[in-house]
Amino acid sequence: MQNDIQEILISEEEIQQRVKELGAKLSDAYEGRNPLVICVLKGAFIFMADLVKVITVPVEMDFMAVSSYGATTKSSGVVKIIKDLDVPVDGRHVLIVEDIIDSGLTLSYLIELLRNRNAASVSVVTLFDKPAGRTVSLEADYTGFVIPDEFIVGYGLDYAEKYRNLPYIGVLKPEVYSK
Ligand SMILES: O=P(O)(O)OC[C@H]1O[C@H](OP(=O)(O)OP(=O)(O)O)[C@H](O)[C@@H]1O
Numbered sequence: 001m002q003n004d005i006q007e008i009l010i011s012e013e014e015i016q017q018r019v020k021e022l023g024a025k026l027s028d029a030y031e032g033r034n035p036l037v038i039c040v041l042k043g044a045f046i047f048m049a050d051l052v053k054v055i056t057v058p059v060e061m062d063f064m065a066v067s068s069y070g071a072t073t074k075s076s077g078v079v080k081i082i083k084d085l086d087v088p089v090d091g092r093h094v095l096i097v098e099d100i101i102d103s104g105l106t107l108s109y110l111i112e113l114l115r116n117r118n119a120a121s122v123s124v125v126t127l128f129d130k131p132a133g134r135t136v137s138l139e140a141d142y143t144g145f146v147i148p149d150e151f152i153v154g155y156g157l158d159y160a161e162k163y164r165n166l167p168y169i170g171v172l173k174p175e176v177y178s179k
């Protein structure tokens with residue numbers, strides 16, 4: 001698995017440090033609001049787990065699974081709901097936890113969906129933002145790292161379901177895509 005990585009873009013230590021900073025900001029922002037924190041599966045599962053441990057206000061959690069990439073490095077443009085939320089969001093302060101914003105299609109779809117379900121507020125925290133990938137205009141409320149126009153893997157992010165368990169963010173060797 002490590003042999004497929006061309007370069008480590010962000011180390012495990014850098015990620016952990018930034019997650020702590022985001023947790024502190026969110027704890028201040030959500031003081032007294034008991035947010036519903038929504039993890040966008042599968043990519044965000046590791047970030048979600050690390051982030052909620054450093055948020056100091058009481059939160060509730062739910063999980064939604066969506067997919068639009070499959071075994072490619074380009075979005076299909078169609079966001080498929082694989083698992084919906086278990087709880088209603090109306091009147092709730094919702095915080096969407098994403099691993100990456102690339103084209104922006106996944107998040108624009110989710111934000112619209114949760115607004116239509118009458119959430120009291122919808123905010124987004126993403127660990128990675130790839131502005132060069134955008135096809136719809138969209139910005140997160142809280143961002144960990146802005147990354148260059150490369151397909152990254154690790155810390156929850158996959159290529160064809162592999163590499164999610166790398167503790168750092170790496171760039172794949174180009175030959176891996178063409179195997
Ligand atoms: O801004 P976008 O271009 O929509 O890309 C970002 C989304 O794509 C990835 O999910 P994917 O569809 O690969 O599912 P996964 O989380 O199960 O890997 C990633 O985890 C984000 O949810």
Ligand code: HPA
Binds near residue numbers: 102150152157
């Ligand atoms: O760069 C990426 N890596 C992994 N999954 C992704 N989904 C959108 N962009 C990416």
Ligand SMILES: [Mg+2]
Binds near residue numbers: 069
């Ligand atoms: Mg994926």
